[in-house]
Amino acid sequence: MPTALDNIKTFLDREKLPNSxxxxxxxxxxPFIEHFRAVMAASDVTPVLGIHGSxxxxxxxxxxxxxxxxxxxxxxxxxxLSLDDFYLTLAExxxxxxxxxxxxxxxxxxxxxxxxxxxxxxxKLRALTEGERxxxxxxxxxxxxxxxxxxxxxxxxxxxxxxxxxxxxxxxPQEAADVDLAMNELERLEDADGHWRQYVNTCLSGEYQxxxxxxxxxxxxxxxxxxxxxxxRGEQEEKLAKRQLAGxxxxxxxxxxxxxxxxxxxxxxxxxxxxTLPAKANCVMSLGVHREILDVxxxxxx
Numbered sequence: 001m002p003t004a005l006d007n008i009k010t011f012l013d014r015e016k017l018p019n020s021x022x023x024x025x026x027x028x029x030x031p032f033i034e035h036f037r038a039v040m041a042a043s044d045v046t047p048v049l050g051i052h053g054s055x056x057x058x059x060x061x062x063x064x065x066x067x068x069x070x071x072x073x074x075x076x077x078x079x080x081l082s083l084d085d086f087y088l089t090l091a092e093x094x095x096x097x098x099x100x101x102x103x104x105x106x107x108x109x110x111x112x113x114x115x116x117x118x119x120x121x122x123x124k125l126r127a128l129t130e131g132e133r134x135x136x137x138x139x140x141x142x143x144x145x146x147x148x149x150x151x152x153x154x155x156x157x158x159x160x161x162x163x164x165x166x167x168x169x170x171x172x173p174q175e176a177a178d179v180d181l182a183m184n185e186l187e188r189l190e191d192a193d194g195h196w197r198q199y200v201n202t203c204l205s206g207e208y209q210x211x212x213x214x215x216x217x218x219x220x221x222x223x224x225x226x227x228x229x230x231x232x233r234g235e236q237e238e239k240l241a242k243r244q245l246a247g248x249x250x251x252x253x254x255x256x257x258x259x260x261x262x263x264x265x266x267x268x269x270x271x272x273x274x275x276t277l278p279a280k281a282n283c284v285m286s287l288g289v290h291r292e293i294l295d296v297x298x299x300x301x302x
Contacts, residue, residue: 011068015061025065028293032283033069035298036217039282046126046158048214051165052277053221054270055263056232058291062221063165076160079125083166085137086118090145101196103186106265107144110168111203115211122164122214128157167266170218170280171273173205183271186264197268204269220281226271228289230263 008022040047049066053059063080071078087107088096096112097105104112117137124134135152139145179201182188191197223229234256241253254262278284278297286295 007073011065015064017061021061024293028285028296029062029065030069032219032285032296033066035283036219037070040161040216043216045216046160046162047216048122048162048164050169050212050215050218051163051221052169052171052218052273052281053165053167054223054226054229054232054273055167055266056229056236056291057221057223057287059165059167059221063163066163070161077156077158078161078163079136079155079159081118081121081136081162081164083113083118083164083169084141085139086113086115086121087139087146088112088114090143100199101191103190103196103265104199106262108167108265109200109269110171110208111200113208115207118211119207119214122162122211125155125157125159125162128155128159130158132157164215168204168208168269168273170212170215170220170277171204171208171269172276172280173201173209174268174272176201178272184264184267186261187268200269217283218277218281219283220277220285222274222278222284222286223270224287224289226267226274229266229270230260231289232291233263234259 008025011017011025012019012022036049051059051063053062060082063082067078067080070076087093092114093105093107093112097103106112121134121137128134133154133156135149135154138147138152140147140151179197180194182191182194182197187194187197223232237254237259282299284295284297284299285293286297288294
């Protein structure tokens with residue numbers, strides 16, 4: 001009978017991944033999944049696996065692999081959540097931009113998510129019993145707004161595992177003195193008084209910590225540096241441009257200058273996480289510039 005490893009080509013083809021990803025999946029990711037299963041075997045609640053990774057690190061693909069391996073190959077019932085799916089609506093962010101700071105119009109940083117909705121979703125997933133159903137929120141990035149409920153996927157209880165991935169999952173707030181100092185052109189020119197970054201840090205220190213406290217295990221995909229993250233974001237935009245040019249559609253593609261400004265929204269917290277989360281995460285997978293796994297370190301759960 002074929003094993004999950006024998007069937008992995010199905011996953012690679014579906015996600016349009018190169019065969020080199022198979023080596024990482026078989027040698028690193030699937031052994032990690034089995035390690036996680038063993039660690040959480042004695043849990044008396046539905047465990048939440050948090051996956052932290054900067055933009056372009058491969059966290060969403062890894063979440064999909066975990067889903068494929070545990071649900072489709074092992075018969076467990078897995079719910080996939082992304083922090084991105086809990087963004088405030090476009091109207092809510094426009095209101096924030098008008099009343100608090102214009103930079104809050106751009107989704108991404110703490111303060112631009114509906115954390116009560118995320119907390120409620122995790123609680124409801126954990127409470128689902130046999131036959132109960134729940135719709136999982138989704139965000140439509142194409143229109144920069146929450147998707148209609150008719151487009152939300154449905155899960156059926158009970159749930160064996162919740163996977164929660166996001167670029168700042170597990171992040172801790174900065175010290176006030178660190179927040180005071182602008183670290184890039186965006187902050188110097190568009191947040192000269194520091195109000196935006198102080199608001200973001202205050203949000204992170206409050207309800208976001210409540211959400212991250214729900215994590216039973218934290219995996220970090222650690223990028224080599226923020227400059228590498230910026231390059232990955234540029235690569236993503238180049239691929240988008242090629243796809244759209246093939247269809248004679250170029251709207252929505254950012255120029256290099258626009259990419260530079262965009263990623264500066266996330267530089268502060270990405271750098272902070274690179275410096276602080278390795279000491280907190282239960283597993284740290286250090287990435288090379290091509291997203292190859294260079295090292296894996298485990299830390300016992302407290």
